[in-house]
Amino acid sequence: MHDSPAVEVRGLVKRYGARPVVDGLDLVARRGAVTAVLGPNGAGKTTTVECCEGLRRPDSGTVRVLGLDPVTDGAALRPRVGVMLQDGGLPTGARAQDVLAHVSRMYAAPRSTAELAERLGLHAFARTTVRRLSGGQRQRLALAAALVGRPELVFLDEPSAGMDPQSRRAVWDLVRELRDEGVAVVLTTHLMDEAEDLADHVVVVDGGRVVAQGSVAELTTGAGLAPGGSAGRADERTLVLRIAGPVQPADLAGVVGGAFAVASPAAGTLTVTGPVDPVAVAAVTAELARRDVLVGSLVVGRRTLEDVFLDLTGRSLR
Numbered sequence: 001m002h003d004s005p006a007v008e009v010r011g012l013v014k015r016y017g018a019r020p021v022v023d024g025l026d027l028v029a030r031r032g033a034v035t036a037v038l039g040p041n042g043a044g045k046t047t048t049v050e051c052c053e054g055l056r057r058p059d060s061g062t063v064r065v066l067g068l069d070p071v072t073d074g075a076a077l078r079p080r081v082g083v084m085l086q087d088g089g090l091p092t093g094a095r096a097q098d099v100l101a102h103v104s105r106m107y108a109a110p111r112s113t114a115e116l117a118e119r120l121g122l123h124a125f126a127r128t129t130v131r132r133l134s135g136g137q138r139q140r141l142a143l144a145a146a147l148v149g150r151p152e153l154v155f156l157d158e159p160s161a162g163m164d165p166q167s168r169r170a171v172w173d174l175v176r177e178l179r180d181e182g183v184a185v186v187l188t189t190h191l192m193d194e195a196e197d198l199a200d201h202v203v204v205v206d207g208g209r210v211v212a213q214g215s216v217a218e219l220t221t222g223a224g225l226a227p228g229g230s231a232g233r234a235d236e237r238t239l240v241l242r243i244a245g246p247v248q249p250a251d252l253a254g255v256v257g258g259a260f261a262v263a264s265p266a267a268g269t270l271t272v273t274g275p276v277d278p279v280a281v282a283a284v285t286a287e288l289a290r291r292d293v294l295v296g297s298l299v300v301g302r303r304t305l306e307d308v309f310l311d312l313t314g315r316s317l318r
């Protein structure tokens with residue numbers, strides 16, 4: 001039973017009016033792991049998470065949370081699941097310390113509120129009413145409220161949005177500890193460094209569907225693409241060259257061979273993507289020398305999660 005996923009979503013569809021905003025989405029989140037759900041604005045992340053939290057009723061598909069149905073088994077799930085909503089959902093007239101104390105009294109064996117307050121730096125604004133808290137302070141209080149009941153599973157909707165770098169570090173440390181204690185953490189985020197740092201499993205959603213999933217390493221090497229995507233290679237790297245001279249991708253393609261893709265994403269920049277090794281780098285620079293073209297900079301690296309995200313979801317604004 002304990003090996004069963006904490007969250008299992010199959011074929012989830014949720015419509016607003018006639019428009020499906022979640023359109024056949026599958027998602028599995030494991031215990032003792034951080035699952036990050038990424039996607040452009042309006043992709044359907046919050047709607048999916050709200051279906052898992054029992055706040056919205058799916059139009060079709062199944063949602064199981066700790067083996068239960070979040071709509072019909074809400075009462076049984078409430079003490080076992082922590083939820084941090086984007087808007088906080090906190091009573092605005094109450095003082096921060098009273099909110100946390102009140103929430104902790106709802107649980108049989110809550111965490112120490114003093115320890116949570118210390119970890120998240122709540123003392124500085126303990127006596128301030130929620131309505132007067134800054135955005136980042138409110139987020140920190142909402143996180144404390146989500147964790148105080150020692151949940152087995154937590155949903156964190158953009159947990160570090162609006163937080164200063166110190167608070168963000170404190171939140172990340174706390175999330176790692178929860179994961180190490182066996183808690184299942186599901187978070188949505190727009191911060192690619194947050195996902196790269198924290199996530200064991202990344203799910204990229206666009207248009208209400210999963211377009212890719214896997215570990216950060218799998219995604220950045222192309223191994224985590226959804227069916228239909230082109231699989232990459234574990235040794236794939238990109239050589240990025242800034243050059244002063246009129247060299248076209250086709251000029252280099254013949255030199256490096258068919259295992260590489262050569263592109264020019266911007267004027268004066270060439271990228272060579274494939275199994276880049278010292279021989280390939282030497283072949284490229286030799287060809288540029290033959291053409292009397294000076295290399296301004298040359299970097300070999302793996303693609304970042306942001307590169308992958310933009311490739312998958314496009315560059316147009318939503």
Ligand SMILES: Nc1ncnc2c1ncn2[C@@H]1O[C@H](COP(=O)(O)OP(=O)(O)OP(=O)(O)O)[C@@H](O)[C@H]1O
Binds near residue numbers: 016041045046
């Ligand atoms: N109650 C509602 N009624 C109608 N449309 C809604 C409702 N809630 C959400 N939507 C629409 O559903 C789509 C998906 O919204 P959702 O909040 O799930 O996206 P998201 O991926 O969480 O986006 P963001 O990154 O901006 O938080 C959006 O186009 C949104 O306008």
